[in-house]
Amino acid sequence: MQFDGTDFAGYQRQADGVRTVAGTLEAAWLRMLGEPVVARSSSRTDSGVHARRMPVLIFTDRLVPPGNLVRGLNTFLPDDIAVLEAADVTAEFEVRADAVGKRYVYRLMTGEARLPLWRRVAWFVRGELDFAAMQAGAAHLVGIHDFAAFRASSCTAPSTIRNLRSIELAREGALLTLTVEGNAFLHNMVRIIAGTLVDVGRKRVPPDAVAQMLLGRDRVRAGQTAPAQGLTLDEVFYGPHGARQGLDYKELLAHMNVARAG
Amino acid sequence: MQFDGTDFAGYQRQADGVRTVAGTLEAAWLRMLGEPVVARSSSRTDSGVHARRMPVLIFTDRLVPPGNLVRGLNTFLPDDIAVLEAADVTAEFEVRADAVGKRYVYRLMTGEARLPLWRRVAWFVRGELDFAAMQAGAAHLVGIHDFAAFRASSCTAPSTIRNLRSIELAREGALLTLTVEGNAFLHNMVRIIAGTLVDVGRKRVPPDAVAQMLLGRDRVRAGQTAPAQGLTLDEVFYGPHGARQGLDYKELLAHMNVARAG
Numbered sequence: 001m002q003f004d005g006t007d008f009a010g011y012q013r014q015a016d017g018v019r020t021v022a023g024t025l026e027a028a029w030l031r032m033l034g035e036p037v038v039a040r041s042s043s044r045t046d047s048g049v050h051a052r053r054m055p056v057l058i059f060t061d062r063l064v065p066p067g068n069l070v071r072g073l074n075t076f077l078p079d080d081i082a083v084l085e086a087a088d089v090t091a092e093f094e095v096r097a098d099a100v101g102k103r104y105v106y107r108l109m110t111g112e113a114r115l116p117l118w119r120r121v122a123w124f125v126r127g128e129l130d131f132a133a134m135q136a137g138a139a140h141l142v143g144i145h146d147f148a149a150f151r152a153s154s155c156t157a158p159s160t161i162r163n164l165r166s167i168e169l170a171r172e173g174a175l176l177t178l179t180v181e182g183n184a185f186l187h188n189m190v191r192i193i194a195g196t197l198v199d200v201g202r203k204r205v206p207p208d209a210v211a212q213m214l215l216g217r218d219r220v221r222a223g224q225t226a227p228a229q230g231l232t233l234d235e236v237f238y239g240p241h242g243a244r245q246g247l248d249y250k251e252l253l254a255h256m257n258v259a260r261a262g
Numbered sequence: 263m264q265f266d267g268t269d270f271a272g273y274q275r276q277a278d279g280v281r282t283v284a285g286t287l288e289a290a291w292l293r294m295l296g297e298p299v300v301a302r303s304s305s306r307t308d309s310g311v312h313a314r315r316m317p318v319l320i321f322t323d324r325l326v327p328p329g330n331l332v333r334g335l336n337t338f339l340p341d342d343i344a345v346l347e348a349a350d351v352t353a354e355f356e357v358r359a360d361a362v363g364k365r366y367v368y369r370l371m372t373g374e375a376r377l378p379l380w381r382r383v384a385w386f387v388r389g390e391l392d393f394a395a396m397q398a399g400a401a402h403l404v405g406i407h408d409f410a411a412f413r414a415s416s417c418t419a420p421s422t423i424r425n426l427r428s429i430e431l432a433r434e435g436a437l438l439t440l441t442v443e444g445n446a447f448l449h450n451m452v453r454i455i456a457g458t459l460v461d462v463g464r465k466r467v468p469p470d471a472v473a474q475m476l477l478g479r480d481r482v483r484a485g486q487t488a489p490a491q492g493l494t495l496d497e498v499f500y501g502p503h504g505a506r507q508g509l510d511y512k513e514l515l516a517h518m519n520v521a522r523a524g
Contacts, residue, residue, distance in 0.1 A: 004378045050379060070374050084375045084436075112332050113346045116266045117312060117383065117494075174346075232379075 001025065003081035005050040006120050006229065012044045021045070021081065025056065028076035033062045042099045042236045046188075048228030050121055052105075053084065053235050057095035101165065101237035103181045106194040106230050111174040118175060123194075123230035129201030131171055136207035137200035138167040138178075140214065141193060148217035150193055151186035152225070160186060160217075167193075179234070188225050196223030263287065265343035267312040268382050268491065274306045283307070283343065287318065290338035295324045304361045304498045308450075310490030312383055314367075315346065315497050319357035363427065363499035365443045368456040369492050373436040380437060385456075385492035391463030393433055398469035399462035400429040400440075402476065403455060410479035412455055413448035414487070422448060422479075429455075441496070450487050458485030 003021055013022040022039045029037050040057040064072070066086035073083045107122035109115045114124040141164050148160040168179040178197065180190050196213065199205050205223075213222045265283055275284040284301045291299050302319040326334070328348035335345045369384035371377045376386040403426050410422040430441040440459065442452050458475065461467050467485075475484045 002375075002378050004381070052379060067374070074375055079376070079381055080378045082375045082378050084373075084377075111346075112329070113264075113336055113344045114341070115346075116264050116342045116344050117314060119266070119341055121379065 001051060001054050001056055001081060002084055003051050003054070004120060005045060005048050007080060008047065010045055010047040010049070011041055011054075013039075021051075021054075022056075024077065024081055025073075025083075028073050029058065029060075031076050032072045033060070033064065035060060035062055040095050042095050043102065043233055045233055046228050046231075049231045049233065051233040054233050055095055055099075055236050055238075057089070057093065098238055099184070099236050100239040101181060101183055102185060103179065103234040103237075104185070104190045105232045105234045106178040106180070106190055106226065107232070108176040108178070108194070108198070108230060109174055110176055113174075115174060120229065121232060122175065123227050125198055125201075127202070129176065129198065130203055131169065131176070131201070133203065133207050134197045134201040135169050137197050137210040138169060138193075140207070140210040142167055145214050146217055147186055147189055147214070149213045149219055149222040150189045150196070151219065152188035152192075153219055155187035157186055162186065162189070169197075191226045191228070191231055192219075192222050192224075194226035194230065198226065199223040263313060263316050263318055263343060264346055265313050265316070266382060267307060267310050269342060270309065272307055272309040272311070273303055273316075275301075283313075283316075284318075286339065286343055287335075287345075290335050291320065291322075293338045294334045295322070295326065297322060297324055302357050304357050305364065305495055307495055308490050308493075311493045311495065313495040316495050317357055317361075317498050317500075319351070319355065360500055361446070361498050362501040363443060363445055364447060365441065365496040365499075366447070366452045367494045367496045368440040368442070368452055368488065369494070370438040370440070370456070370460070371436055372438055375436075377436060382491065383494060384437065385489050387460055387463075389464070391438065391460065392465060393431065393438070393463070395465065395469050396459045396463040397431050399459050399472040400431060400455075402469070402472040404429055407476050408479055409448055409451055409476070411475045411481055411484040412451050412458070413481065414450035414454075415481055417449035419448055424448065424451070431459075453488045453490070453493055454481075454484050454486075456488035456492065460488065461485040 007019065008021050009018050011021045013020050013026065022041065025039045026037055029035065037058045037060060042055050045051060066088065069086040070083050077083070107118065109118055109122045109124045110127065110129050112126070115122065144161065144163045146160050147162050151157070151160060162185065163183040165181045165183070170177045170179070178194055180193065196210060200207055200210065269281065270283050271280050273283045275282050275288065284303065287301045288299055291297065299320045299322060304317050307313060328350065331348040332345050339345070369380065371380055371384045371386045372389065372391050374388070377384065406423065406425045408422050409424050413419070413422060424447065425445040427443045427445070432439045440456055442455065458472060462469055462472065
């Protein structure tokens with residue numbers, strides 16, 4: 001699916017009357033096929049967060065050709081959400097556990113004026129940011145690290161180790177785009193990374209402080225949580241059938257030992 | 263200025279109660295500076311058309327540093343419109359007549375599903391378009407031509423000759439972007455070009471028919487007028503002070519004679 005998250009209270013279904021992504025999709029399915037279903041997603045995006053391509057899994061008893069499903073559901077869905085593609089999967093497929101990677105994009109508008117054409121999908125940060133410093137700060141985050149400092153205090157993931165495969169910063173005029181790819185993400189991790197890199201760009205903290213934040217494992221040392229509106233779930237990756245997300249623990253331990261020794 | 267044209271009834275001020283770009287800017291100026299002004303623009307964009315960078319000229323008796331003007335006006339403007347920059351110009355500057363070129367962008371969403379993240383700034387054309395055919399069709403439009411077939415029937419411009427300096431078609435996934443640069447444009451010219459190229463992409467007309475449309479000079483032979491929502495005024499170019507838009511007539515006549523001889 002793709003959706004503009006501005007007017008949604010996040011992915012996960014809530015009480016009646018709260019407009020959520022899952023609730024809206026399930027309602028469209030019910031209207032089209034007369035079947036109550038549960039829409040399982042790879043990621044429970046927060047209120048205001050967008051998705052360019054979010055996979056959703058639905059178990060159904062109806063035999064509908066995927067093409068008809070796309071066209072049919074879209075006629076029942078409001079204009080800020082759409083099904084882009086549909087496909088049959090095997091019964092063993094798990095939309096969450098089988099994901100081997102995700103890519104998020106965080107957009108910033110910089111300079112003296114907010115950009116009306118980007119206002120729904122970008123965060124306005126007044127003034128100029130030091131782009132080179134932000135890139136230097138971002139480089140510290142790439143790799144297998146303990147991201148305990150970069151998760152919401154409410155996050156309950158048992159492990160805080162993640163493999164951040166890449167961070168790319170791109171600039172086009174006043175628009176700055178942060179593209180982050182990793183095996184999985186902690187709650188608010190990308191938004192805290194964005195907030196931290198903005199602090200670096202504003203020269204409130206030096207780029208090297210980012211490495212200290214990682215080692216400190218303390219949420220209060222990292223930057224603010226950047227607003228939801230700037231965040232877009234860009235893509236979720238799946239490996240060959242049966243692959244599960246997670247890290248190779250030998251690789252991880254070797255890396256952690258090197259980091260500690262260094 | 264930049265604005266999301268979705269909720270504006272075009273640039274030009276209309277009766278009270280109609281939400282226009284000029285009216286909104288003039289109201290913000292009046293509130294900030296207590297001065298009634300007329301906002302002159304390079305282009306009178308239609309209802310629903312957007313602008314990434316539209317120059318606007320205002321004569322004022324107030325001495326306000328341009329930086330303060332940007333920040334001040336933006337606090338009085340709604341979030342779908344903003345002043346990006348401000349600068350003093352000489353009294354001789356004319357925002358419309360001094361423009362030596364303009365660039366417009368027309369965006370299309372193709373494929374089986376509309377794209378919610380692009381819904382405000384792109385036109386959804388269901389199905390696949392033949393990209394190579396569209397490029398071949400577009401190539402016929404580049405150069406100095408009589409664009410009589412590519413203007414709104416209401417257009418009253420005395421001359422229909424324009425120099426279309428370049429047309430670029432780019433594709434990124436389901437999003438197709440048409441970028442058109444020229445010395446000046448007739449009313450609805452870019453939207454009729456977009457509609458015509460979509461007909462070519464759908465194989466309703468062959469690419470070479472575009473050349474015939476130009477020569478025929480008949481509005482009914484060109485394609486439909488593509489919807490306003492897909493159109494964005496991207497940039498307006500100014501030459502050295504005093505330069506006026508328009509064509510070198512010797513160059514034009516030579517070109518037209520060659521075209522007729524061919």
